[in-house]
Amino acid sequence: MAQQTVKSYQFRVERQGNWTRLENMxxxxxxxxxxxxxxxxxxxxxxxxxxxxxxxxxxRSISLDKNVVDYLEALVARAYFLLHSQQRTAGxxxxxxxVHSVPVAVRSIRQEIMVSAAVFLLGLLAAFILVLQNPDWYxxxxxxxxxxxxxxxxxxxxxxxxxxxxxxxxNNLDIFATQLFTHNSQVGILAFAxxxxxxxxxxxxLFTNGAMLGAFLALYHSKGLLFELGGWLIIHGxxxxxxxxxxxxxxxxxxxxxMFPGKYGRLEALAVHGKKAGIVAFGCIVMFLAAGLLxxxxxxxxxxxxxxxxxxLSLFAMWLxxxxxxxxxxxxxxxx
Amino acid sequence: xxxxRQQRAASRQTIERNLREILTPEGVPVRVELAARGDRxxxxxxxxxxxxxxxxxxxxxxxxxxxxxGIGRFGFILILLVFFFLRNFYFMFFELKWQGQTPGKRRLxxxxxxxxxxxxxxxxxxxxxxxxEIEIFLxxxxxxxxxxxxxxxxxxxxxxxxxxxxxxxxMMNKDNLRAGDLIAGTLVVREPKIILAADMTEASRDAxxxxxxxxxxxxxxxxxxxxxxxxxxxxxxxNKSPEGGEKRQIAGxxxxxxxxxxxxxxxxxxxxxxxxxxxxxxxxxxxxxLMGRRxxxxxxxxNKAG
Numbered sequence: 001m002a003q004q005t006v007k008s009y010q011f012r013v014e015r016q017g018n019w020t021r022l023e024n025m026x027x028x029x030x031x032x033x034x035x036x037x038x039x040x041x042x043x044x045x046x047x048x049x050x051x052x053x054x055x056x057x058x059x060r061s062i063s064l065d066k067n068v069v070d071y072l073e074a075l076v077a078r079a080y081f082l083l084h085s086q087q088r089t090a091g092x093x094x095x096x097x098x099v100h101s102v103p104v105a106v107r108s109i110r111q112e113i114m115v116s117a118a119v120f121l122l123g124l125l126a127a128f129i130l131v132l133q134n135p136d137w138y139x140x141x142x143x144x145x146x147x148x149x150x151x152x153x154x155x156x157x158x159x160x161x162x163x164x165x166x167x168x169x170x171n172n173l174d175i176f177a178t179q180l181f182t183h184n185s186q187v188g189i190l191a192f193a194x195x196x197x198x199x200x201x202x203x204x205x206l207f208t209n210g211a212m213l214g215a216f217l218a219l220y221h222s223k224g225l226l227f228e229l230g231g232w233l234i235i236h237g238x239x240x241x242x243x244x245x246x247x248x249x250x251x252x253x254x255x256x257x258x259m260f261p262g263k264y265g266r267l268e269a270l271a272v273h274g275k276k277a278g279i280v281a282f283g284c285i286v287m288f289l290a291a292g293l294l295x296x297x298x299x300x301x302x303x304x305x306x307x308x309x310x311x312x313l314s315l316f317a318m319w320l321x322x323x324x325x326x327x328x329x330x331x332x333x334x335x336x
Numbered sequence: 337x338x339x340x341r342q343q344r345a346a347s348r349q350t351i352e353r354n355l356r357e358i359l360t361p362e363g364v365p366v367r368v369e370l371a372a373r374g375d376r377x378x379x380x381x382x383x384x385x386x387x388x389x390x391x392x393x394x395x396x397x398x399x400x401x402x403x404x405x406g407i408g409r410f411g412f413i414l415i416l417l418v419f420f421f422l423r424n425f426y427f428m429f430f431e432l433k434w435q436g437q438t439p440g441k442r443r444l445x446x447x448x449x450x451x452x453x454x455x456x457x458x459x460x461x462x463x464x465x466x467x468x469e470i471e472i473f474l475x476x477x478x479x480x481x482x483x484x485x486x487x488x489x490x491x492x493x494x495x496x497x498x499x500x501x502x503x504x505x506x507m508m509n510k511d512n513l514r515a516g517d518l519i520a521g522t523l524v525v526r527e528p529k530i531i532l533a534a535d536m537t538e539a540s541r542d543a544x545x546x547x548x549x550x551x552x553x554x555x556x557x558x559x560x561x562x563x564x565x566x567x568x569x570x571x572x573x574x575n576k577s578p579e580g581g582e583k584r585q586i587a588g589x590x591x592x593x594x595x596x597x598x599x600x601x602x603x604x605x606x607x608x609x610x611x612x613x614x615x616x617x618x619x620x621x622x623x624x625x626l627m628g629r630r631x632x633x634x635x636x637x638x639n640k641a642g
Contacts, residue, residue: 007622050362062625081447085455271519278467
């Protein structure tokens with residue numbers, strides 16, 4: 001009998017029982033999670049996987065049955081993905097991300113945060129000085145549709161009214177908040193995403209946003225309303241501007257590690273640092289959500305300057321301590 | 337002759353080009369097949385359609401419920417929040433829950449893995465899906481309404497050019513990586529699923545139960561072909577479709593011509609002839625393999641030229 005002496009066939013016959021057993025387990029685990037396996041099977045699976053792995057090595061060198069080799073390749077790959085995966089539910093993963101990964105990632109890009117804050121401040125100062133000297137500069141920094149009634153021609157009274165939504169503000173503010181949130185988070189995400197263009201557009205975006213703020217400040221300063229504007233801005237701005245700066249920093253970090261990969265290859269450097277930047281940007285989305293709510297609700301409902309400053313500054317302190325102290329005492333996870 | 341040889345080498349390379357190796361901690365490289373760009377696009381479209389349906393259903397549901405009780409504004413906020421959560425968390429939720437798969441990917445048999453063979457971390461899933469915002473939703477926003485993005489002038493132009501570059505990124509690298517894959521260090525592969533078929537040497541034994549091989553081949557006749565032809569023949573023998581039968585007739589005649597088989601084999605005997613040739617050839621090639629000689633294809637005559 002010619003067939004029986006084919007060695008690769010014997011090899012296969014001796015082992016295929018274990019292969020199909022492993023395949024069966026893998027199939028069930030893929031469909032409904034590892035928890036659907038019995039404890040006996042969980043115990044057995046790594047052994048069957050190792051067995052299949054060594055079968056694959058042998059089969060590659062002795063068997064010319066393509067189906068067997070391909071089958072083993074596929075089986076081993078599936079078992080590998082299953083055994084080397086993180087079994088976390090979406091909820092646990094999210095919690096871990098917010099408690100641990102976001103602050104750690106923010107700390108890892110602190111140099112970029114310095115740069116993005118510097119660029120933002122530079123824009124702010126430049127616009128502030130320019131607009132103070134000549135109010136005509138105002139519309140170079142603030143687009144008319146965003147400015148609304150807030151323009152150099154407006155009287156101090158009109159500007160003051162805008163800061164304290166008394167009569168008409170309250171009825172539409174909730175929708176306004178949600179829209180603002182969408183707008184701001186898009187600016188932030190853009191700042192992050194444009195980091196891929198080697199960071200230049202990110203710097204530009206940070207600068208213009210800083211300039212916009214600077215122009216606002218100059219306008220209100222010239223009307224003697226700087227303190228009041230401060231309250232109006234800080235209640236949500238402490239959260240929102242921090243988030244914009246973080247997004248910008250995340251973009252810059254991507255650009256930096258792409259341009260100067262260091263000891264890794266370019267792509268690997270991007271994978272390691274880009275992941276962190278992406279996590280920072282994700283944290284920023286949550287911050288923008290908070291800022292949107294503050295802007296829409298808290299700012300319209302709280303009209304006392306002192307309380308506005310109080311809320312804004314304490315939120316800022318909260319974010320700061322979250323980023324500085326958050327996630328330190330967690331066991332170092334597998335976030336590589 | 338040499339051009340055909342080059343062609344064959346080229347076709348083998350195209351198959352190899354789509355394979356990536358991941359080194360397991362045990363030191364055995366595992367091969368995975370890269371997902372095709374078209375499949376990935378289809379998977380995204382399916383996911384977006386599911387999202388669209390969810391959005392429409394939730395809008396209808398919320399409108400009906402809040403419309404009755406007259407809290408329209410509350411409903412509006414609710415709708416915006418549902419949109420926000422779907423847009424940001426749909427992909428993340430499923431890729432976490434299903435180990436790197438979304439409904440669309442599952443349908444197309446695709447899977448996200450870590451490019452460096454490490455476990456797919458939840459951080460990677462968050463990071464790669466953060467980028468969707470700029471790869472899918474931002475270009476859509478720019479396309480449908482320029483001002484929806486809240487930026488204008490020069491920045492808008494920048495954003496447009498850049499968004500388009502990002503959208504086209506998977507076409508510009510050999511691993512079909514999109515921006516999200518780049519920053520998260522992930523790779524999208526075809527979910528490996530291959531059924532263990534019966535061994536071809538076993539199949540014939542069950543069929544006719546003969547103990548003596550019906551056809552006997554000489555050494556020279558067996559030396560005519562190598563591993564490549566053997567595996568092509570294997571695929572042909574496993575092909576159960578009607579065209580497979582026709583192809584086997586053609587292939588059988590070609591083989592007989594090549595090895596100089598004297599007496600003609602009737603059409604109905606062709607499968608038995610091919611199976612027998614396959615078995616004998618495989619046995620011979622495998623025993624050569626054990627001796628450390630692998631005859632790659634029919635052009636491989638043993639003298640190592642390169």
